[in-house]
Amino acid sequence: MAEAATASPHRAAERRTVLAICAIATAVCAVFLFVGLRGNVAFVLGLRLSQLLGLVQVAVSAAVSTVIFQTITGNRILSPSIMGLDALYLFCQTVLVFALGGFGYAALPPAWKFSGEVALMMAISLALFLPMLRRRSDMMLMILTGFVLGLMFRSLSALVARLIDPNEFAVLQGASFATFQSLDEGLLAIGAVVTALGTAAAWRARHVLDVIALGRDAAVGLGLDWNRWVTALLSLVACLVATSTALVGPLAFLGLLVVALAERVCGTRGHGFLLPAAAGVAVIVLVGAQALARLGFGGAVVVSVVVEFVGGLVFLALLFSRRHG
Numbered sequence: 001m002a003e004a005a006t007a008s009p010h011r012a013a014e015r016r017t018v019l020a021i022c023a024i025a026t027a028v029c030a031v032f033l034f035v036g037l038r039g040n041v042a043f044v045l046g047l048r049l050s051q052l053l054g055l056v057q058v059a060v061s062a063a064v065s066t067v068i069f070q071t072i073t074g075n076r077i078l079s080p081s082i083m084g085l086d087a088l089y090l091f092c093q094t095v096l097v098f099a100l101g102g103f104g105y106a107a108l109p110p111a112w113k114f115s116g117e118v119a120l121m122m123a124i125s126l127a128l129f130l131p132m133l134r135r136r137s138d139m140m141l142m143i144l145t146g147f148v149l150g151l152m153f154r155s156l157s158a159l160v161a162r163l164i165d166p167n168e169f170a171v172l173q174g175a176s177f178a179t180f181q182s183l184d185e186g187l188l189a190i191g192a193v194v195t196a197l198g199t200a201a202a203w204r205a206r207h208v209l210d211v212i213a214l215g216r217d218a219a220v221g222l223g224l225d226w227n228r229w230v231t232a233l234l235s236l237v238a239c240l241v242a243t244s245t246a247l248v249g250p251l252a253f254l255g256l257l258v259v260a261l262a263e264r265v266c267g268t269r270g271h272g273f274l275l276p277a278a279a280g281v282a283v284i285v286l287v288g289a290q291a292l293a294r295l296g297f298g299g300a301v302v303v304s305v306v307v308e309f310v311g312g313l314v315f316l317a318l319l320f321s322r323r324h325g
Helices: 002-034 041-073 085-107 110-135 139-163 166-176 185-204 206-212 216-221 226-248 254-266 271-296 303-324
Strands: none
Touching: 002 041, 002 254, 002 271, 041 185, 041 206, 041 226, 041 254, 041 271, 085 110, 085 139, 085 166, 085 226, 110 139, 110 185, 110 226, 185 206, 185 226, 185 271, 206 216, 206 226, 206 271, 216 226, 254 271, 254 303, 271 303
């Protein structure tokens, strides 16, 4: 009874924290939409609304995929991008341009193109990461493997890009660098569907994620089908990473940054609180940074560079804190 009485106020505090994060995220989105409107208000508002939709998709996809990936790998300093999944997506795009040509690639319907890239990415990521998860590889080996895989995929992309006709190479340039100014509007609708379904699936699996966080042996002892759930969750991570990368390009440290901030604010790894908190913090960071860059610096600041720099510092801080902890 005493433990239940102690847990109840703690859960209430966590719930209030999550609601506060969601309220701040909503306010930041309102500032992004309505502050500084000039000229043709309807036209500008439409542009901002489509950009906001893309930013929210990227933020939620990065946050949810990182929470899931950290849970199934069993440590807090890994993210799908650090493990090379965004580089894998760009490699898949490069191979498609090489195989189909620039005109053939551009003529593909966005839904078909996205579906094919996601399917290829899921197959390759499962083949690469499932053996490591089943062997329960140690953290440093997984980090090293992720960096090596990311470097390998980027090198292969560069090699294939050199074989592409220079006139067709421009098709790849937009996908090679993260940018929040020119989102791929052709993918907004399908990206919204994938993000919504993926987030809903992660929310439904929040209690399973809590069990997985206990470790493989404890989860299997509690009756969880470990291999089936890890395969399904890793496929979900691949879909979400593909969505965010397709919209804005690769972002290595965004997910790691927002999940670390959400953990610090909420003080819990319970997925019923961490998933919405991480998504809300991601929206605050990404949309807020873009609004600040536009309103305070006239668009002169490249938000992706700032986010990656701060996220890299957070990664190093987490790495050194674990080594000295």
